[in-house]
Amino acid sequence: MSKIETNASRRKFLKQVAAGATTATAASIIPSRAFSANKQLTVGMNIPMTGDLAPWGLPGYYGCEIIARNINAAGGVTIGGETYDINIATYDHGYETDKAVQGMKKLVLEDDAKMVMMLGGATVAAVLPWATRRKVLTTTLLPSDITPDSNYLVATCESHPLYNVTGVEWLARNYPDAKTAVIVTNNDVEYGLQSTATYQAAFEVAGIEVVDTNLHGFDVTDFAPIVSSVLDKDPDIFCMATSFYVTPIMEQLYHQGFDGKIISCTLDFYHEIIAKTSVDFVNGTIFQFPDFDDPALADVNFPDPGGFDAAFRADHPNDWSAVAWEYPVILLNWIENAQAAGSVESEAVTAQMTGSEQNFVFGGGSWWGSQLWGLDNVLVGKWPVVVVEDGRARIQEYGDLAAWLDANNDVLIKHMKALGLRTV
């Protein structure tokens, strides 16, 4: 299918989902499924819904439920001549690898899930041998999960942590006096180390010197010593490379009087950080995840971002996190590709997906990854640089991730190798 045709059908589909949103709100008292004669199309989510990483699983499920509700209210979705209602099946693996394997088997073999969305990291590595053999289309938010033979694993929304380079680029352009940086994060491979290598590469390209890197364990209860230790290097920039502990670290930065620039991969629940510190302190913090009530999102490939944001916050006022819109983006992208392929089966949809041009949610969109992980299964495109202004997350610009990667691939590989990360 040519790109123009995809675009046209895409718009139609997005509009249909957005229209469903209004119907859904009106009819939300009655579950639409009860009256529907449509077949059920099950999509699986094998994610952490309890435990430490629940914030990066559960909100995504809430988001997908909203999307599914809207689609079903609008009469379902037609794929290959058959009209389906979307059904989201979940398995909570609590970010334990053995449970993730169990979850995968259950979703595919017992719930008949046609595609399984996952958070990524150790849990994806754990399910990969089985899922690849069974040809289960699996999605991850961490492209570093991709291996040379993971043919059915794709990263179609988040390309963690590659997009972090866009924040550093923006920072270097707008604050040319900032010349030294420190990096603090947890010492796990898939989040902390991957992200650290990316930030190190981005800082090197931007001409900023990294004067200290502190990788700590998960048993830290008090961040005072860690923050004291890195602030002793007197950095201009404090960087949290996908830290799980942004709130307590920000609090220590506040109390220990740090007045440089703060850049972080995520700033989930930043209202709580403001409550623990001050608006003035958090203002100016740079990160990578927009709120969906941001007017700058008007032109993205997502049905009615503002309405989605409102619906989400109405149901779950305190649960919005970076993944709240990411799993929905993956779900919508999959549905479009299934429609284009005229089939819901893994092989057909995967072939359609990786064999055609895709519209990335923030624009652009090219398949990438073989340089680092041996397979072009990562969809990279424009990525927003977000800064806190008056206590609200606001998009500053859309950085060109693909261009950065083309130009500086070797620097990134150098830093990944230095941290002992897997590259081809």
Add this chain to the structure above:
Amino acid sequence: MRIRTVFFLSLLYAALIVLPHFLKYHQQDFLIFLTINILVVVSYRLVTLTGEWSLIHAVMMGVGAYTSALISKNFDISFWITLPLAGVMAGLVALLLSYPLFRMTQFYFLIGSFAAGEAIRLTWIQFIKPFGGTGGTSAIPSPELMNIDFLEPIPYFYLVLIVVSICVYLLYRIENSRIGLTLHAVHWKGVLAESVGVNTWNYRTLAFVIGSLFVGIAGALKVHYIGTVAPKQFDIGFMVFILIWVIVGGYRTFYGAIIGAVVLSILDEILRGVEQLRPAIYGATLIFFILYLPGGLESLPQKIRQKFRANRESAT
């Protein structure tokens, strides 16, 4: 062996061979894990025979699991060699730890074994090379034998059934040998045993090493099936499950622990819908048994019989 035992065992094995064919996928997995857990509790029972309750058994399982996983993955060595190696390594680590740990008794031993276990577990987290950190290591190769596909649950279940049966049989023989009887003596009559020339230290160490050896094998069996090994699989939470199985089943006879593991695992499977409540139900069960049925499930028939007899006597 008595005829009745032979009959009972052949019936049991016939049922176990047929059973997986009637189960759903996740139930087949469940059966594999349950069988492995039987080896875990039976090996733990050997350690507790001397009266010392260690909190390191789960970590010893991890030692075996990591050994087998890392050797087979990194050096491309067959599962059939790494499986016994897992046991040997767990036994060796236990031998090393026995020097400091058996200088302690009772609570000191309990806390000491907990601390040593946590230190080992944190080492897996801290040293990403070779252990893989918090996320552990994945893509652990599955066993290879002729053309059998051990990624499928039914062949793997038969493999587990054979290995676990052999191990449990060996443990049963050990408990009923002279060594086993001496271990009982060390527990109940420690001072007396010493006075007739039994070196209690040696026997406690022996029990600890043998128990760890077998649980190491159980660890290897588990991770070669799920294909992934991580520190969280062997944390204090899992150790507590082992304790609960043994206590609820009853630790006075060989069968008690097995009954506990089977009954509670089935309960666990039933409770899958109320994931959040599960730990509390476990906790309450544990407290109930320790307070009201300290002999465990195995003592239940006897208790009921006593009650009946008492009722009959009061009636007459």
Add this chain to the structure above:
Amino acid sequence: MELLIQTVVNGLIQSGFYALAAIGLVLVFGVMRVVNFAHGELVMIGAYTIWFVHAQNGVPYLITVVLAILLVTAIGLLMERFLFRPMTGDPLGGLICSIGMLFILQVIATYVGGEGPSKQVPPPFEGTLIILDSVRIPYQRVFSIAVAICALGILWYFLTRTKFGWAVRAVSMDREAAALQGISTIRVSMIAIGVGAAMAGLAGALMAPLTNINPHMGHNVIIAAFIVTIVGGVGSLPGAVIASVLYALFHTFVTTYFSGTIATISGLVIMVLVLIVRPTGIMGHRVSE
């Protein structure tokens, strides 16, 4: 130099929490010979009380601190009455009961707080105390350490200057002899666990605005409390306080200059070494078995 002073300050503040958390463990062990594995969860309940009552429902912080102490003390007394008392003379049974309790308390916390991210409590005391131009201590921490010192002072007075305290010490030295002297061991047990739980509740209440609150936060607390208890000498209160200061400084220094995980591993190894070389700890006396 600045970093050195800041690290000492950080370590001293941390020692206050360790001491408060460990005291309860030491008291209960000394008097009842029970290792209370759920002690970390008592601290967690204290912290959750602050989050739920103060941060969520707007009750003033200081009132909530008192509420947290009362609630946790009540839980401690219930545990004594229904778990530890029936298990008198069976230390393993007591320990296993406390493990059961640990799970129940964690599930209660999950139900009250829901799943999701760790809870955060905005600090009731804002601002930062700056000494010598460079050493910075948030007022919240200044408050915490001051309260911790006061609480420990009151406890010390209670144990050394009152009749109850005398009875507590007598029972922890020799239970049978104390009973023969006419001391009610049940009442002393209740006092010990009541005071210990109160301290745990206070520790949780003071930590709440400074840490991530989640149902599993007790795990790190209990590890630290174990190390402090063993190193200080099982059953010795002054030992526990001294060991808290030493261990907090050690942990903070290793965390600052190396890594937090290595700090915890070395702490555990030191604890095992102490158990081998000097099971009575730095200040302990032989405990009668």
